[in-house]
Amino acid sequence: MGIMWVAAICFFYLRLFFAKLSTTKAPISHPAAVDSSSLRPACIITGASSGIGKATVEVLANKGYYVILAGRSMTGLDKVVEELELRHKNIMVKALEVDLTSTSSIVNFTKAVQELLDTYHGSMSLQLLVNNAGILATTERVTPEGYESLISTNYLGHYFLTRSLLPLLQRSRVPARIVNVGSFTHLCVQNFDGLFSLLLRREVQKRMHSSKVPVYQIAYIYETSKLFMVMFTYELHRRLSTGTLPMQVTAVVADPGIVQTAIFRELPTWFSTCIFILLRSAFLLQSPTVGCKAVVNAALAPPSVSGEYFFGGEGCRVASSTLSYNTQFAADLWNLSDKLFNDAVCRLRTL
Ligand SMILES: NC(=O)c1ccc[n+]([C@@H]2O[C@H](COP(=O)([O-])OP(=O)(O)OC[C@H]3O[C@@H](n4cnc5c(N)ncnc54)[C@H](OP(=O)(O)O)[C@@H]3O)[C@@H](O)[C@H]2O)c1
Ligand SMILES: *[C@@H]1O[C@H](CO)[C@@H](O)[C@H](O)[C@H]1NC(C)=O
Ligand SMILES: *[C@@H]1O[C@H](CO)[C@@H](O)[C@H](O)[C@H]1NC(C)=O
Numbered sequence: 001m002g003i004m005w006v007a008a009i010c011f012f013y014l015r016l017f018f019a020k021l022s023t024t025k026a027p028i029s030h031p032a033a034v035d036s037s038s039l040r041p042a043c044i045i046t047g048a049s050s051g052i053g054k055a056t057v058e059v060l061a062n063k064g065y066y067v068i069l070a071g072r073s074m075t076g077l078d079k080v081v082e083e084l085e086l087r088h089k090n091i092m093v094k095a096l097e098v099d100l101t102s103t104s105s106i107v108n109f110t111k112a113v114q115e116l117l118d119t120y121h122g123s124m125s126l127q128l129l130v131n132n133a134g135i136l137a138t139t140e141r142v143t144p145e146g147y148e149s150l151i152s153t154n155y156l157g158h159y160f161l162t163r164s165l166l167p168l169l170q171r172s173r174v175p176a177r178i179v180n181v182g183s184f185t186h187l188c189v190q191n192f193d194g195l196f197s198l199l200l201r202r203e204v205q206k207r208m209h210s211s212k213v214p215v216y217q218i219a220y221i222y223e224t225s226k227l228f229m230v231m232f233t234y235e236l237h238r239r240l241s242t243g244t245l246p247m248q249v250t251a252v253v254a255d256p257g258i259v260q261t262a263i264f265r266e267l268p269t270w271f272s273t274c275i276f277i278l279l280r281s282a283f284l285l286q287s288p289t290v291g292c293k294a295v296v297n298a299a300l301a302p303p304s305v306s307g308e309y310f311f312g313g314e315g316c317r318v319a320s321s322t323l324s325y326n327t328q329f330a331a332d333l334w335n336l337s338d339k340l341f342n343d344a345v346c347r348l349r350t351l
Contacts, residue, residue: 001219002275008187009258009284015319016312040092040124041174042066042117043299046100046161047133049076051261052181055288056130056295058084061091063300066124068113071133072099100133100157101143103344110164117168125172128299129165131158131229132181136222138266142208145344146201150218154225156199159232159337160344166247175248175303178236179295182253182309186227187321188220192329195224199336228333229253230309230320235330237307250306253320254298257311258284259291 043060047053048069061067061084071077077095084093094116098109117124134154141149147156162178169176189195197203198221233253239245258279264272279285293313298305301315308317323329 004188005185005219006282006284008184011187012184012255012257012311012318016316019312019316019318040064040066040120041127041172042068042124043128043130044068044070044113044126044165045130045132046070046098046158048095049073049080051263051288052256052259052292052295053130053132054080055292056132056299057093058088059292059296060128060299061093062088065128066092066094068116069093069095070098070109071095072097072105098161100161101145101147101149101152103145103160104348106157106160106164107345107348109161110168113165114168126165126168127172127174127176128179129162129169129176130179130181130295130299131162132179132295133158134181134225134263136263136266137218140208140218140221142204146205148198148204148221150221151198151225151228154222155228155232156337156340158229160341162236163338163341166245166249169249170247172248175250177299177303178233178249178251179254179298180229180233180251181295182230182233182255182320183223183226184255184257184311185219185223186230186324188223189227189321189323192323192326195227196332196336198224199340227321227324230324231326231330231333232337234307234324235327235334238327238330239334241306250303252298252301252305252307253309254295255309255311256291256294257286259286259288261288261291 043065045053045057045067048057049071057067057069057080069077069080074095074097081093081095084091096109096112099105117126135150137150143149143152158180230253233251236251240247240249240251260276264275276285294310297313297315298310305317309320311318
């Protein structure tokens, strides 16, 4: 896992080097400014209580966004709000609870966002959604709804959230933007064999009941969750740009690189400390303030970059894995996720 991931990031830095040489992928030097025609542009950032999400909140709030911090722990979010309000006088930030592994929580969150926007009587519009939350589990766990928890948090929950928020994003007066946080680790997925079984509740529960779950499987599930995120973004972009989803919304991937955050919290502290020391001495480890640059660039870039993969800051974009551009698999993934979303919403209604 470790060696493959380091190989993957090195490969991406090489790609970045060549992308910087070519003119077609030239960095965007003047990102689009925040829309000033509406009194306040609003944005949502998931996983805002720590790491890359928290750093992104600080930058976007200072750029004039009304930032909705979304996360599963109100205590964690409130602490960040308090800290930021103390440090910056004129920012507007608000914490709202959402657990991405719960459809009910996602539906409630959407309603809360809607109510919040309503209190501003049209003077505030939702222009940006940053799907950032993510976990790196060290064991396989099942969510109350029966999904694998890593896939559910990193991918499926964000698919549900995006579908749920699209009507609100559509109302934005400027083309709204969806930024999905991906990762170079998606390069390690070599083929599509068995990937859909990770999304099926029956298959997940069957696997959990057998004791044969190798540990490397977890790294593979993480890589898959990120590949799903990348392919979801591209499919969303295709649907939006061809009119299948007739909306003025654009979608991009942002890859922060390797960042020192709490994402390794499930690993023993001595182990993650060692990893960080090794990565830092190889100049591969970044702070969240640096790591969030790809996300911020992706959020502020003009609509013409829709469907691209941001990596390396300065508005740079690179190509993702060959597999990730497979349109058939992406369409199938969308269809399956769509079915799971509709089923979950139906189940909620019949409760
Ligand atoms: N760090 C890296 O090197 C790296 C590299 C590439 C990509 N990424 C990606 O960057 C994103 C942010 O990660 P990070 O490194 O900043 O990690 P982090 O510091 O652990 O932050 C993850 C955030 O996600 C939230 N979260 C976890 N499960 C959730 C759930 N079920 N519902 C709602 N929120 C949930 C966490 O909230 P709690 O505080 O409540 O747990 C936390 O705020 C992830 O998608 C990760 O895969 C990270
Ligand atoms: C969502 O709201 C409903 C109705 O207010 C409530 O019964 C339910 O427990 C909420 N779900 C979650 C996950 O908080
Ligand atoms: C996806 O579902 C739609 C409607 O259910 C269907 O028309 C389409 O053929 C499906 N696409 C794929 C790739 O399975």
